[in-house]
Amino acid sequence: MSDLMSAPVKDLRPIFYPSSVAVVGTNRVVGTVPHDIFANILKSNFQGIVYPVSPKERSVAGVRAYKYIVDIPDPVDLAVLVFPSTVCNLALEQCGQKGVKGAIIISAGFREIGAVGIKREEEIREIARRYGIHFIGPNCLGVINTDPLSHLNASFARKMPQEGNIAFLSQSGALCTAVLDYAQAKHIGFSKFVSFGNKADVSEIDLMRYLKDDPKTKVILIYLEEISDGRALMETAREIITEAGKPVLLLKSGRTREGAAAAASHTGSLAGSDEICDAALKQAGIIRCSTIEEMFNNAIALASQPLPAGKRVAIITNAGGPGVLTTDAAIAEGLELARFSEPTLAMYRKSLPATANIKNPVDVIGDARADRYKVALGSALNDEAVDGAFVILTPQSMTDIENIAAEVCHVAGSQTKPVYASFMGEMDVSAGIEILQKHNIPHYILPESMCRAFARALFFKKHRDATVEAHIRFEDVKPDCARSIVREAISKGRRYLPETEATQILASYGLSVLPSGLATSKQEARVVAEKIGFPVVMKVESDDIVHKFDVQGVVLNVTSCEEAETAYESIHHHVKEALPHAVIKGVNVQKMVTGGEEVILGVKRDPSFGPVIMFGMGGLFVEIFKDVSFCVAPLSLRDADEMVQEIRAYKILVGARGAAARDLVSVRQCILRLAALAEDVAEIKELDINPLIVLDEGKGCFVADARIML
Amino acid sequence: MDRVELQQRILKVIANVLKVDPKEITPTANFAFDLGADSMQSIELIAAFEEEFGIEMDEERAREVQTVEGAVDFIAGYLK
Structure with missing residues (x-):
């Protein structure tokens, strides 16, 4: 458990609900931060x-x-x-x-300015600790609480937002003012609005833990520039989602791949910080958004509409083209078009014109007025085969936009299924949109955003309703054995463990490794190969060589003693030619497995999220196909299952086009055992098993090559 | 100039720039915390001291001076 998580929940009531400020x-x-904050509290x-x-x-302002x-x-x-x-x-x-007992430090001039500021920040933190004060900031915009019990605008934002059930937490103060302006135009209200700046005391984790039990908050939005403690973020979000049933949406800036390019292992190269962040947030059930607009598109649906029970949607439209666009977007987001039951179809036949398309999407035709929308939407929502509805409108000369908007609000208000709308256009539809927004019907300019928001609501529901699964631990693993190999290497200044040591470590965690032996002469290669049994694979063993194929340090399918001798000499010759200074420890002679599918397993230790496990299709071209999935350790059986099912090549593994299904039970075991190793041996920075050869169902899988970076 | 005279002249400058009653200015008073100097007034104070004593101060070091007695010590260093 993260240190932040084991700390007691901070009492932030003096900050949000003070009796006196x-x-x-x-x-x-007037016009300076010190004055305007006081004036804002007065005005609020x-x-x-x-x-x-x-x-x-x-x-000040007439107050003593x-x-x-x-x-x-x-x-x-x-x-x-x-x-x-x-x-x-x-x-x-x-x-x-x-x-x-509570403070908000607005002032800038702390950590963000360098050494002098860091010293100042440490000093105020020490004072706060001594007196038991919890503080937000420094270097922040302030705090807003719209709850009528407090109604506090302790910020220098220009306006107090309207009351709502969305909480917004932001590391950036300037972004807050832009968000407030954006939200006001769209009639989006907030419960709490916090700019937490340098988070010298109260962090986003503390605020999330507070909001978990805040009865005024239904949805939590967070803007972060850096994730200081990824594990605490994941654990806190999980608690909020599963225990309080509140969705957490996160917008994190800095989607760069810096740092990944220079990695030595396949896993290191594929697991950039952003890919890990994406996977970790998804694993925790956090809805990651790429833009402010996307965040609010998702948030308004979650804040104002019931959650969909499933993915079957009805589309009601007055135009064919937008109906098709919405259909495409819905399918792309993994939704399904509902198949209406016979009573619904009968109602449509009776009430809609003969030219109307009564199958999904329901086209009520360009001259439709509010009565047709009422029948089409009401009947669809009454149908048990429908989980939610999308209402599309294009402004045609006969379209009574405002009446239709009012009718949509009326019908949606009498139902327990979600209704989202897209009134397409700008000027003509604006009054209708205003009606929808005021009645909490989420409105989207684009059908794509609407479908995405519906899919995110389903994603949240899946995580909210998921049963908590235990992280898998193993009794038969040997952490001491793995640690002693690693620590001995570190004591000698080594940072790379080639195949023989890497496979020893993996074997100590119960992964199946192939019979092998290290040969230091061609005669020895012959003896080892004969003992193992042909065919064998021969690979150079050196601390100086990470990618053995690149220096022709591997010979496959060696079938006789003579070939073993030749292969030994050939490997030495080629490696010496490519890397004259490489120290060659010998040639690893290993049993060759024929058949089976090659997959890759890996570990990368992320500074924020800790050990991350990677799974994907293996082989030489793993970086080109990038068909991989990630999960933060420790893992449950469900996590391992999802990792396997997430890759595109999953269909191959379960037996595509008549091929035999592979042993995925064994693959999941390998993933879980690798996660246990990554958790237990903190010195492992990166690890590749490439390939892990997966045989047919019931026949297991074997580590064919591995390397570890310390 | 002795230290008493120096302090009197400094107090006068502070009172003028910060528009505070000289009687409220104690030797340990902090320009910002006790006398309410904002960042602009801190710069004005430095300029006023330079004019009063005909000196040119190191601005970066001068900004680190936070109290009245600190200003007396700092300016005295220039008048030696």
Whole structure:
């Protein structure tokens, strides 16, 4: 468990629901942060008492000011610090003396400016710890709580958003102001709105844990620039999703592949930080979004509509083309077009014109008015074969847009199935869209966004309803054996373990390895090969060679003693020619398995998420096909199952075009055992098993080659 | 100039720039925390000290000075 997770939940009520607030360091200069924060609290109809604290003002905005917070005669729950960073320590010290339990430090000039700022941040953290103060920031926009019980705008955002059930947490303050503006235009309300800046004390994890039990919050949105503790994020999100039933959506900037290019192993090269992040968030049930627009497209559906029970959708449209576009988008997102039951079709035959298409998508024809939409949508939602409906409208001269919008809201409001809408266009449909938005019908400019939002709602439901599966541990593994090999290598300054040592480690975790022996002469190669039994594979063994094929260091299908001698000499010759300075330990002679499918298994230790396991189709071209899946260890049996099923080549493994099905039970065992090894031996930075040869069902799988980076 | 005279002149400059009653200015007062100087006024203070004493101060080091007595010590260093 992550350290952050084992820490007690921070009490953030003094920050969100203070009875009294002091703005420390405020002034009378309108248009400055110190003044405007105080003014915003006053303007927001805050339900508690607010005090200005200013060294030289007698009053601010007509309210009597105090020189120091300790001069305020009454208790203060929350202090908002707007002093320059150089004196925030003095201000926070006085907050502690006053008995303040929550603070928001707006001031910039901390960690983000370098060494001097880091020292300042450490100082305020120490003061806060000494007095038991929890604080948001520094270097942030502030906090907004729209709950009428508090109604606090302790931020320098221009406006207070309307009340809603979406919480927004952001590492970027500037983004917050843009989001508020965007949301206002779309009638999106918020429950809590937090810019947490440098997160020197209260982190996104603390805020998520608080929001888990916040009755005003139904959906949690997070914008992050870096994930400091990926495991804590995953664990917290899982708890929120499964225990509180609230979706978590995350927008993370920085989708770069830096760092992956220089990796030495296949796994290292394929597992860039963003691929790992994607996989980890998906594993935890977090909905990752690429843009602010996508995040809100998904959020409004989750916040305002019931969850779909399944993926069967009805499309109601007044135009053929948009109906087809929506169909394509729905299929691309893994949804299905519902097949209407006979009573629904009968109702359509009776109520819609003969020219209407009564099969899904239902085309109510260009001259449709509100009555046709009412019948089409109402009947579809009453049909047990339908899990949700998409309403499409194009503005034609006969279309009574606002009446249709009102009817859609009316029908949707009397149902328990989700209804999403796309009124296509801009000017003519704007009044209709306004009606939809005010009545909590999620509206999308593009059908693609609408279908994606529906698919994300299903994704959330799947994770919310999933039973918790135990992480698999094994009794028969030998961590001491694996660790001793690794530590001995490290003690000698080695950072790479070639095949023989890598396979020893894997064998200690119960993975099946092929019989092999190291030959240091051609005569020995002959003896070892004969003992193992032909055919054999012969491979160069050297700490200096990672990719053996690239230096012609591998000979396959050696079938006789003479061939073994020749292969030994050929390997030596080619390797010496390609890499004259490589130290060759010998040639590994290994039993050759014929038949079977080659897959790759790997490990990469990510600085934020910890050990990540990779599975995919193996062989020389693994980086070209990139048909791989990832999962963060430890794993459950379901995780291993999903990893196997996720790759495109899964159909080959289960027996495509008459071929035999492969032993996937054994593959899952290998994945789980590898995850256990990665968890137990922290020194393993990267590991490749390439290939793992998977035989037919019931016949197992074997490690044919492996390497480990320490 | 002795230290008492130096301190008097410094207090006068501070009172003028920050528009505070000289009686409220104690030797240990912090420009921002106790006297309410914002970042612009901190720069104005440096300029006013330079003009008052006919000196040119290292601006980066001058900005690190946070208290009245700190300013007395700092400026005294230039007047030696």
